[in-house]
Amino acid sequence: MTIKLQGGSIILEDGSMAQKDLYIEGEKMYFEKPENSTDEKVINIEGKLVTPGFIDVHVHLREPGGEHKETIETGTQAAAAGGFTTICAMPNTRPVPDKVEQMEWLQDRIEETGHVRVLPYAAITTRQLGKELTDFAALKEAGAFAFTDDGVGVQSADKMLQAMTEAAKVGMAIVAHCEEDTLIHDGCVHEGTFSAKHNLKGIPSVCESVHIARDVLLAEATGAHYHVCHISTKESVRVVRDAKRAGINVTAEVSPHHLLLCDDDIPGLDTNFKMNPPLRSKEDQHALWEGLLDGTIDFIATDHAPHTEEEKAVGMERAPFGIVGLETAFPLLYTHMVKTERATLKQLIDWLTVKPAETFGLQSGVLKDGELADITIVDLEENRKIDKDQFLSKGKNTPFNGWDCQGWPAYTFVGGKLVWEKGKVTK
Ligand SMILES: NC(=O)N[C@@H](CC(=O)O)C(=O)O
Ligand SMILES: [Zn+2]
Numbered sequence: 001m002t003i004k005l006q007g008g009s010i011i012l013e014d015g016s017m018a019q020k021d022l023y024i025e026g027e028k029m030y031f032e033k034p035e036n037s038t039d040e041k042v043i044n045i046e047g048k049l050v051t052p053g054f055i056d057v058h059v060h061l062r063e064p065g066g067e068h069k070e071t072i073e074t075g076t077q078a079a080a081a082g083g084f085t086t087i088c089a090m091p092n093t094r095p096v097p098d099k100v101e102q103m104e105w106l107q108d109r110i111e112e113t114g115h116v117r118v119l120p121y122a123a124i125t126t127r128q129l130g131k132e133l134t135d136f137a138a139l140k141e142a143g144a145f146a147f148t149d150d151g152v153g154v155q156s157a158d159k160m161l162q163a164m165t166e167a168a169k170v171g172m173a174i175v176a177h178c179e180e181d182t183l184i185h186d187g188c189v190h191e192g193t194f195s196a197k198h199n200l201k202g203i204p205s206v207c208e209s210v211h212i213a214r215d216v217l218l219a220e221a222t223g224a225h226y227h228v229c230h231i232s233t234k235e236s237v238r239v240v241r242d243a244k245r246a247g248i249n250v251t252a253e254v255s256p257h258h259l260l261l262c263d264d265d266i267p268g269l270d271t272n273f274k275m276n277p278p279l280r281s282k283e284d285q286h287a288l289w290e291g292l293l294d295g296t297i298d299f300i301a302t303d304h305a306p307h308t309e310e311e312k313a314v315g316m317e318r319a320p321f322g323i324v325g326l327e328t329a330f331p332l333l334y335t336h337m338v339k340t341e342r343a344t345l346k347q348l349i350d351w352l353t354v355k356p357a358e359t360f361g362l363q364s365g366v367l368k369d370g371e372l373a374d375i376t377i378v379d380l381e382e383n384r385k386i387d388k389d390q391f392l393s394k395g396k397n398t399p400f401n402g403w404d405c406q407g408w409p410a411y412t413f414v415g416g417k418l419v420w421e422k423g424k425v426t427k
């Protein structure tokens, strides 16, 4: 059966917007009605926006080993609800995907229970311990998206040098959680006004930026593609900007929460404002916007990191780091970036589609005649409050609960299949 998406505004490959019907037949999309099409189901999407499905390269699905926080099934349902058609799963699970066997298990599980495309990362080091490199060639062969030890930094410069050398050989990216263990100082929030006011130990900005400074030089020495996860400080932005100017192959992502919040916004000892890296200063937040707008930062990724309410209910110092993001990213960014005219709709969509696709050489990210139908349809007029109890994710740990947002995903198609329709999963 052909699905006709009728009357929507489409974002075309060249970035222009056109009022145009779109047809889905099998896995593919077409700008004209396919010739062999017989019966037709019309979905009226007048007034709505049709965009390439969103891509999030930084998601914690927790399976295997953390199924009480999230599963591939619930995490991909949350992704579908958020308009994401491709997400990349972080490897800080138990066991860690550091061997072909684990990658294969993960691929099977994704195939069985995933509602959207899931591209799994493999670890840089065995059990993410930073000691022994994994077999990059074998893991690439087994379908790894890229290599990362996200959750912890790679402490040894020599290990990182070896990792980048191997990554360059197999033509894959090193995706880095940048954190120098000797500078964490046992902190639970940013070292700044909030930590001082509440007498909490702080994580200084240099804890992140020294790793980035080290790593861009290693990337230069090896020619590897080096990607910075969840960039959060002004010094980090400056280092990446300078490295790009020097022609080093570095890219970076920023999370919605680091764009929309700083440590002044933390209302008190609320652990839904605790994440790694922590919310930094107003100045840092400003530098992230600047970096994103001038192209130093390439795109946006959520760092969706679900934890249970019980785990989060043990106080600022002991609660785990991390907040969820898949179901709130677009409405938050549309409301606080586009409606406020700090960026255009086209820029926002690029940061969620074309840019991550280009950075990692993915085929998706554009609407193109005859291509796979990974499509998100957004109701830009819909207004509602974020309600954590409505999340499909098991994680309710968001600092944005109750925020008024405009612009919510209404339909999500993955490979021509409707996986989300106004409030319900349709698989
Ligand atoms: N971001 C976080 O605060 N937490 C992440 C780990 C990580 O992304 O570093 C998690 O796995 O919970
Ligand atoms: Zn991380």
Ligand SMILES: [Zn+2]
Pocket (backbone or CB within 6 Å): 058, 060, 090, 150, 151, 303, 305
């Ligand atoms: Zn992460």
